[in-house]
Amino acid sequence: MNARPPHGSARPGGRTARTRAAVLAAAYDALGAESFSALTLDKLAERSGVHVSTIRRRWRTVEGVVVDLLAERSSTLSTPDSGDFRRDLHELARSIGDFNNALRNRNLIQGLVAAAAYDPRGEEILRDTFVGRIDERAPIVRHAIDRGELPADTDAKDVIAALAAPFYYRVLILRGPIDARLVRTSAEAVYQAARAGVFRRENEAPGP
Template identity: 35%
Template sequence: MRRLVVNGQVVQGLRTGGRSARIRESVLSAAFIELAESGYADLSVEAVASRAGVNKTTIYRRWQTLEDLLVDALTVGALEIPIPDTGSVEGDLLAVGHELAKLLNDGVGRQIATFVFTAGLRSSELREATRGYFEDQAVRAIPIIVRAIDRGELPTDCDASALLTTFRAPLFYQLVTTGDPIDVELIAQATRVALTAARAGLLAK
């Protein structure tokens, strides 16, 4: 599995294989780059084909519409956020917040995240793809909460998904409403709110 780096940011690797697989990888990589550089409004099959070095008919043979292409891209590739292990749940959430800020404040991360947050409004297929995208991100971060429970930092009945959702919500909300950068104060506040709620039993299963 190869790691794709777009504008200095890592996109989850795409599997390599024969010629057909390499063409698919090239097209999906090109779709990510075009989305990052141009945004969804200006994204086109022609631009993706040109960047991938293929004819647009090659794309249409595999994906009937641009939305089909984006569903495939979201299914096989995702923005990769490192999962830390600082020794405390507060430290871990702060570290995740800083990684999210680096990813979402500009560049490919911001473009793809903006698309992901609104994709469900465009088609049911994109809605399912984005749901899978967020579920995958949540599952990857659950060990942070499991470790915290084992260390006695959180109640044993703490719902890991609910805590992570509570933590991430203010960061994503700011991204899609005001568009202001995610800063250290917001990350610290989101961490305090999520942990306070969890320790008060408000995020129990």
């Protein structure tokens, strides 16, 4: 796998964009019918109508395709900004829950985690992907700090990571569905903890 986006993936139009769209759509469809371990470049070529040599040249491996697909699918997650921290956390939790309840997305995440277990490059890409998702949603917390809803030294990234963690424990460890109770309790627990100062940076927190 390559940590950089697949060759040509940033171009807004033309044959490169059409090829990328076809291959990613084929991968997403395939993950709705079978697990990541069953996915091959030959199957992607057959589903997408794109020659396997083209797929191999641009993505190198199935993992490379799936990394690009995860980046595309993750962009559908909302970053709410209602002006109320509690409401924003609950909305983000619902968005994370909906994303992970889709079979294709679950297979996508599980496949990447499995690949990362034996491929150092996959481990780095998986970590960078989730760090990026946390960074994108950290403004929810920073805006709450600006409004005076949270302590000024609250670590925004820790708050978002704590919100997401129960969902991935449910999906990757327990292998169970995400229900309304998990969405509600995850959001509410993080809200109460953040308000209480649990996520304040240790190097700035006052002594006892």
